[in-house]
Amino acid sequence: MWDRKREAFSTYKRLSLKDNSDSIDMEDNSAHLQNGKDFEASNPSWSLSLPHVLVATLTSFLFGYHLGVVNEPLEIISADLGFNGNTMAEGLVVSTCLGGALIGSLLSGWIADGVGRRRAFQLSALPMILGAGMSAMTKTLAGMLLGRLFVGTGMGLGPPVASLYVTEISPAFVRGTYGSFIQIATCLGLMAALLIGIPVKDIADWWRTCFWVSTIPAALLALAMVFCAESPHWLYKQGRTEEAETEFEKLLGGSHVKSALAELSKFDRGDEPDDVKLSELLFGRHFQVVFIGSTLFALQQLSGINAIFYFSSTVFKSVGVPSNLANVCVGLSNLAGSIVAMLLMDRLGRKLLLLWSFSGMAVAMAVQVVAGSYHYSDSGALYLSVGGTLMFVLMFALGAGPVPGLLLPEIFPSRIRAKAMAICMSVHWVINFFVGLLFLQLLEKMGPQLLYSGFATFCLIAVAFVKRNVVETKGKSLQEIEIALLPQDQ
Structure with missing residues (x-):
């Protein structure tokens, strides 16, 4: 078993050795273009696939919105539903959503492979519509928790x-940019939840409106997916080659259909079973890429990012900054970093952004440690802590936030892609839950210096892990990556 793991690891590392030869091939191909056109001019039009990508990112907008929708109204909700002052109940209103997300995430790979990507989007929208409606209409804590569980299931899926x-519908030369849209949409969803929640203290039952509003983008996602292209990769795996050809034409244009289908056929293996067993992902020849994906998501959460998101308002309040303004500052830092990542993803590549991001996060946590070494009555230390928080969020959004969700579908072979993503995202949700649950207790027992030093250490571990194990996928087709990572058995 371990021999197969080492073999998978060695084949994974070979992709980095192909970088130079790939660039030479690109130069050779460019010589054949007429009228002095550069290589990029031979790429398919990005405008054809863009509308489909934008519709897909509605699910990320909803993800961000539902993460933030109860933050501002929670106090009013607890008073209206009769559990005011019950911190356990308030915590359940927040964390039940995360539990539902774990369920949805575990099921996502099997649903996406079973019914297709488009129907999986529609199935994710359904519990978010039902759950939001239940939360908006409920008059009991139980009804609120049930609604949050439904919403979380859709969020996880x-x-x-x-x-x-x-990843599957984007042309290779803009796949990184399009992948960054997912993070930007999440930021916009968080900020929308904040803005819509502002009147909650002035208008009776406004919190119910906050939930109802979320049903609009969810319904739009379900309806718009009817007109979007299905993933040609999924169709091809189902043996529906003619439909895959039609969808490629929608996404890439007619002149690129034959080459796209030829790329798919390069790694088609009719002798492989369609079913993917869990043991194959955890112990078989795919172990290495699944391990890398799971570890990236684990380190992303162990860096402390969600502790910063959940509890940053406490730091800001100690300086006299209102919670609304604090959330806006964090949201703007997150959005700014995401936009920079979008601009750089297909220029500098995934690996370099990850290295910069985790390194910057480690420095930001070091700033927090320095600030924590002073008394909180020291205004300089307080402002240093605020600056460290904003820097941490900015650096996270630059790479550690958007890159794992983009990189993993790129490095996973087509046959296991959906189910491997389900496993890795489940790791994300489990660690997210425990970080949120234990952060305040650890902060009380360990103190800010030791706890933030621990977060900084995980960021440095992430730098070493990325440098050793992650290869660059910028500009490569999914088929090129698959062939390099898991070459055909001889």
Whole structure:
């Protein structure tokens, strides 16, 4: 078993050795273009696939919205539903959504492979519509928790499918840029939840409106998916080659259909079974890429990002900054970093952004440690802590936030892509849950210096892990990556 793991690892590392030869091939191909056109001019039009990508990112917008929708109204909700002052109940209103997300994430790979990417999006929208309606109409805590559980199921199902879909329908030369749209949409969803929640203290039952509003983009996602292209990769795996050809024409244009189908046929193996067993992902020849994906998501959460998101308002309040303004500042930092990542993803590549991101996060946590070494009555230390928080969020959005969700569908072979993403996203949700659950207790027992030092250490571990194990996928087709990572058995 271990011999197969080492073999998978060695084949994974070979992709980095292909970088130079790939660039030479590109130069050779460019010589054959007429009228002095550069290589990029031979790429398919990005405008054909863009509308399909934008519709898919609605699920990421909803993901961000539902993460933030109860933050501002929670106090009013607890008073209206009769559990005011019950911190356990308030925590359940937040965390039940995460539990539902774990369920949805675990099921996402089997649903996406079973019914297709488009129907998986529609199935993710359905519980978000039903759950939001239940939360908006309920008069009891039990009704609120049930609604949040339904919403969480849709939240867990949507993002892995979005990563799959965007990766599979995007032309290689803009795949990184399009992948960044997922992170930007999440930021916009968080900020929308904040803005819509502002009147909650002034208008009676406004929190119910906050939930009802979320049903609009969810319904739009379900309806718009009817007109979007199905993933040609999924259709091809189902043996529906003619339909895959039609969808490629929608996404890439007629002149690129034959080459796209030829790429798919390069790694088609009719002797392989369609079913993917869990043991094959955890112990077989795909172990290495699944391990890399799971570890990336684990390190992303162990860096402390969600502790910063959940509890940053406490730091800001200690300086006298209102919670609304604090959330806006964090949201703007997150959005700014995501936009920079979008601009650089297909220029500098995934690996370099990850290295910069985790390194910058480690520095930001070091700033927090320095700030924590002073008394909180020291205004300089407080402002240093605020600056460290904003820097941490900015650097996270630059790479550690958007890259794993883009990189993993790229490095996973087509046959296991959906189910491997489900496993990796489940790791994300489990660690996210425990970080949120234990952060305040650890902060009380360990103190800010030791706890933030731990987060900084995980960021440095992430730098070493990325440098050793992650290869660059910028500009390569999914088929090129698959052939390099898992070459055909001889």
